[in-house]
Amino acid sequence: MQNKTLHFTKMHGCGNDYIYFNCFEERVENPEELSIRLSDRHFGVGGDGIVLICPSKTADARMRMFNADGSEGKMCGNATRCIGKYLYERGGVRKDVITLETLSGIKTLRLTVEDGVVSSVQVDMGAPVLEPALIPVKLPGERAVNATALLAGETRTFSCVSMGNPHCVLFTTGVAGLDLERIGPGYENDPLFPERVNTEFVEVLDPHTLRMRVWERGSGETLACGTGACASAVAAVLAGHCPLNEDITLKLRGGDLVIRYTGETVLMSGGATFVFDGVVQV
Template sequence: MKFSKMHGIGNDYIYVNCFEETVSEPEKVSVVLSDRHKGVGGDGLVLIMPSDIADFRMRIFNADGSEAMMCGNATRCIGKYVYDMGLTDKTDITLETNSGIKYLKLYLKDNKVDSVTVDMGKAILVPKDIPVNSDLDRFVSQPVEICGRTWDITCVSMGNPHAVIFTEGVAELDLEKIGPHFENHELFPDRVNTEFAEVIDEHTLNMRVWERGSGETFACGTGTCATVVAAVLNGICKQDEEVLVHLRGGDLRITYKSDGTVLMTGPAEYVFEGTVSDEFINKAKENVVCRS
């Protein structure tokens, strides 16, 4: 099976062109190939597929085999892949995801995609739709005790659930220790991605992210969008004004518009192309247990 390794500011996935390849049991393949010691290494597996309702379709599987609704950084990488590989000559494309159709605008440099703006759709703020186990109209700056500390949490969905915390000393937080306690807290029936953000000013944030199914990653596109939405809800940032977010892997530019939609702009990069044998995949899949 041929694959491409790509990353969006350090959020790295293994991409398979399913116009040419067939991937059986992709949840198990994701576990096998995401292993950074025995596989290719990555935050998960992304399938680029035909669509009946958009230009292309994506399916994305986390490193633990669970299927995600979508991924902002991966959408940008798909935009670069389909243009640079000649699957389209359009610079405005539609992408079907498990959380609806996303709209991508591709920016070129030397006839290759240099950066991508993704219309991520409208932020979801009603707790039951995120989902969060709460009867509140919105879950904004609510105190929750986790790991012996009270955290003020704001919850947002960008097609997948996010819990956002604004705090100081983000760089010193032990995410390996506290991250799983947020991810699996009883508040979140589908688990949750957790963002820890530090305010620099009303147009600049620092952020780290713990992603459900993958652990700490260098970046999370939907999480960055959710963080800016949460910043607006908490009076830190303003709607219709671009916010620069610094992540471990690089920077994203986010605008939370007054109509409720969120725009995300950032780069996408190739790392390498490769081939993995069917024999290796099939043998490794025999011992894989996935998290559904």
């Protein structure tokens, strides 16, 4: 059987890199298997997964994203910004406010455009989910903020937030020196989290600045995680580390994101970058 050719675009947001397919023009079959194959950084294109930019009946476009292990994610903050840039510059959606359908609801993207080029995107990520049963995490009560429980084999204090996907936020010191390859899987697959979890290791530098590293379910450590940055900012506000309704800079391995938790919604601002275009046979 003759191979099918697909065109793709490699993009990243703060180093969180995905392989994007324009499904207004391309038909991608078996995206789970394709993500596993193409994400491999030695035998594939290389990336944290693939993202499909699809038609939508309720928004300007619809996003489907698949992690490097083939699992489908509900939401990716960095990918939403990249899609905003793609739609404006290449997709013919010449609006500075774009709506994007995701598995965690419709997101509103506000674009900053300079000379026809999108320089940054602010995404209204919606309200954080704090109720343990809805995150989900197997903890009692109405919130899991500064909760203490057995986690990854030790008694730890942490906060849990969903931004369309589950996050476990741990405030600690010496974040740069953590061996995430060793400790990350223990958090991701802990029985507390029935759908696995993204884990953020966060160091408070000052009331408006956090340093964060992330172990993402299905992908391992990535250079950035937009929903993780949002979850970390929310947890920092609720734990009293940072002020409500003020900009908080999240310093990630791949760059900085600016997050504001208003008490009702979470606003995420940052850049998006084209890396290269390519063709792959599937």
